[in-house]
Amino acid sequence: MRRGLSILSRAVLLSSSTISKGGIYECLLFKYGIFINQNVSTLTDVSPAEREQLSHTRNIGISAHIDSGKTTLTERILFYTGKIRDIHEVKGKDGVGAKMDSMELEREKGITIQSAATYCRWKDKQINIIDTPGHVDFTIEVERALRVLDGAIMVLCGVGGVQSQSITVDRQMKRYDVPRVVFINKLDRMGANPWRVINMARDKLRLNAAAVQIPMGLEEHHAGVVDLIDRKAYIFEGPKGETVTAIEVPTDFKADMEARRKELVERLSEVDDEIADLFLSEAEVPPDVLHAAVRRATLALKFQPVFMGSAFKNKGVQLLLDGVSRYLPSPTDVSNRALALDENEASFQLPCSPSGPFVGLAFKLEEGRYGQLTYLRIYSGRVKKGDYIINMSNGKKVRVPRLVRMHSDEMEDINAASAGDIVAIFGVDCASGDTFTDGTQRFAMTSIRVPEPVMSLALIPKAPEQMGNFMKALTRFQKEDPTFRVSSNSETGEIIISGMGELHLEIYVERMRREYNVECEVGKPKVSFRETIRQRAEFNYTHKKQSGGSGQFGRVIGYIEPLPDTGEQVSTEGPRRFEFDNALQGNDIPPEFHPAIEKGFAEAANSGALIGAPVENVRVVLQDGASHPVDSNELAFRVAAIQGFRQAYQNASPIILEPIMKVEVTIPSEYQGTIMGDLNRRKGIIMDSTTSGDDCIIQCEVPLNSMFGYSSVLRSNTQGKGEYSMAYSHHSPVTRDLEEELTTAFSKSGGRAGSASA
The missing domain is CATH 3.30.230.10 (Ribosomal Protein S5; domain 2)
Incomplete structure (x- = not known):
């Protein structure tokens, strides 16, 4: 072994000019775990043939506020693309439930808890889809999905419009520069008004959004949509809306069509020079020119085309798929930033080339029947079943024993995957956010933002013999979900779980009972007085x-x-x-x-x-x-x-001290008085208050004992639009009435340390 390495070392020193990417020396060096540092400047761009191949791929997410119809929309997409044979509803009466809600708890509660991946074909496009949760407690699922996706469908309710989680999703899309199309859903519902929703998107989300369709009727009269660009009307026939028929635009809708088309052109003229010239000269804008302009502006994050329909009533979904194919980016249309670890983590653009060095990001982990399932977005190169890849976080070389494409909870084994693909691998021990390479370079993808937990609970198994399974469950859940934290309080002896809200923690306690047969006693954590x-x-x-x-x-x-x-x-x-x-x-x-x-x-x-x-x-x-x-x-x-x-x-003169927390609350300015009043009732001291855009940021110091359950109160007082973060500041003397309460409880307990709590 040593003699072989010595020969290889001499070969490298004497004949380094003969070593090329994919050459025999490189393969032997990789086999023995020796890195070749490939300079960023040597990376080749995507070839025209590769660009053409990848132009038929779309990696998209479907995101929205809870109960806006994301999973229902995904179910229709899978049906119309032939991926599933029948349509099942969320919380449906047939007991089956939507395909993407594979977890038993999801079907019972009628909500999405974990993001689920699938893939399908629409015409000549391969579409990889991630359906994400809408509830704010599971926001990490949206965060890491948008980190690896190229485009997104933002679903807005035709009745509710821009809601609290719509604002959070908008922030996440802007954070990762994700181009989007907007789908206004539920136009069959009473009170639906798409024009009000578009105005809300412009005012609250600051989007340059304009309709590319208008509805043919609303509520019970919703029959189809009119395409503004091509000036055609479409109706959806058949038991499940599978037959799309193009018809002449009814006379009743022609005037509205022309007015809305003019508005579309005007909106585009503000961000696209070619359309601006045509608009100023009052020339007719041909459909192909308008399509091209919508695509350019969408990819540049300057415009958001708005589609319309009703997923539940099977209207508008096929045209939305056409819009995804036409306007959202392929993997080569977006800029993927990586860090060169050997060049002081310098940021550079990584070409999405199947012939480049292999680089993949593990963005989601699940514990499956066959061990850990790692979801992987491939940004460069290729990976095959049986290949060895290196985890850049710890330098460990691991083998890829199994490579699969996910269809919700089903898997399809594949032999290889390349740049632009979203796949899953088994048997690879890693953490969420780890980068894998083929060993020919030391690159890492930029990390995923993980929000800090806002709520905690104290847990203890009811039966001592369940402690083993209890600890297994906590270890697994922490690995799967970066926002789920576990800590132990050495002073009180409690095990504390922390998460994004009451529902978030409630789901994990329920999963512990169902999946590990562990019944837990749940309570408010004791404060470290x-x-x-x-x-x-x-x-x-x-x-x-x-x-x-x-x-x-x-x-x-x-x-x-x-x-x-x-x-x-x-x-x-x-x-x-x-x-x-x-x-x-x-x-x-x-x-x-x-x-x-x-x-x-x-x-x-x-x-x-x-x-x-x-x-x-x-x-x-x-x-x-x-x-x-x-x-x-x-x-x-x-x-x-x-x-x-x-x-x-x-x-x-002994006294009792309680922990004081630095709290920063971000809310829409309209709720400033209500929130400040609530913080004062919690014995908080307002340190500062500033305005940033439409938001008000309040900085204050509040006793920790008064902050339990605050996340629920804040959401209730701000219609779900408020956020807050909390960090330890110092200990401060308690009030006289709290001191009497604590000392009385301590004396009644017989003087047992840690028994006093408030």
Whole structure:
């Protein structure tokens, strides 16, 4: 082995000019785990043949507010593309449920919990689709899906319009520069008004949106749509709307069609020079020119074409698929940024070339029947079943044992995949956000933004024998979902789970019961209260015990005092500020007992007398004492130190401290008064308030004990449009009424540490 490597090393040094990508030396070096650093400048662009091949691929997501019809729309897309044989409804009466809601909990609750991937063909296009949840608690599923997708369909309800999660989805699409088409759904519903929805999209989302269709009737009269660009009307016939028939535009709709077409051209003229010239000269804009302009403006993120219909009533879906094919980008139409790890993580554009070096991003993990299932977006190169790839986060080389395409919970085995594909691999241990390469370079894709959890619960299995499965479930859920966090509170002994909201955590507790047979007791986490002192107090304590034979004797004299405030923040998890000052003179207490005395004082500071909470910001000064030549030992002095501390503590004006959190709340300005009033009721102190666009950002300090359940209250008070983040600031004295409540609870519990909670 060493001789082989030596030969290879000489070959590299003497004949490096003969080593080319794909050459035998490179293959041998990779086999032995040696990287070849490929310079970014050597990457070749996508060839015309590859560009033509990839122009027939679309990677899209379907995102919207909860209950806007995303999964219903996906079900119709799969049916019309021939991927499924029949249509099933979300929470349908037949007990089957929509194809993309494969989890039992999803079918019971009628909501999407996990994003699901599928693929289909529409005419000459291969479309990879990810159906994402609409509930804000599962926003990470939308976040990581949009990170790897090239385009998206944003679904808006024809009645509700732009709703709270629509705003969140819009922020995510803009964060990752995802071009989109808009589909206004549910035009068969009472109160549907697509023009109101378009105005809301312009006002609330700041979109340059315009209709490319108008509806032929609304509510129960919704019969089809009129295409503004081609000036054709379409109706959808057959039991499931599978037959699309083009007809002449009815006379009743011609005037509206021309007015809306003029509005479309005017909107495009603001962002496209070719259309601007035609608009200013008042020339007719041909359909092919208008189609091309819509595509250019959509890809440039300057325009959003609006389609219309009713997925539930099987109207408008096929034309939406035509719009996806015509206006949304192929993998080569978007800019994919990567980081060169050997060039100080310099950012560069990675060509989406099947003949380039292999680069893939693991964006989602699931625990399946056959082990971990890793969803992979391939940005460059090719990967085959049996290939070896390298995880750039840890440098480990792993084999690809199985390569599949996903169709919800079904899998189709494939032998190879290339740039532009979204696939899944089995048996590869990694984390969400890891980049894989073929070993010929050290590249990494930019990471996925993970929002911070906003709510916590305390969990404990009801039966001790379930602890093994309990820990397995927590480990799995943490790996699958970056927003699901698990921690343990060393002070209270609780296991704390944190997530994006009540529903988010409720789903995981329910999954634990169904998938792991673990029943849990769920409660509000205990707050990490502390105790401290406000004045100096002296101790003079003698511990004597005589029971025949050698006894115990130890005497300690000194004082305790509060530490001066240095302005430093004390971490809720780090070491407490406790100091021990040995000011003994002489040999009244032999040196071998000094460590035992310090341990005794530190042990006493672990549990204050008010509620049994740890004592912080205290200094103990040992000035004098006494010992016995026979009865003194380490135990005697440790007990004397504990009792001496407690003796002085009662006279040192002890108080209880509670954790204070820095809270930043982002809300629409219209809710500013309501939210500030609620924060004041929670004993919060407003530190600052600023306005950014239509949003108001409030910065304040609020006791942690008042923040439990705040996410639900904030969403209720802002119609789901508010967000907040929270971080530890410091501990501060509690109010007198809370102190009485805590001390009473502690005394009723028999003085057990950690039992006081509010």
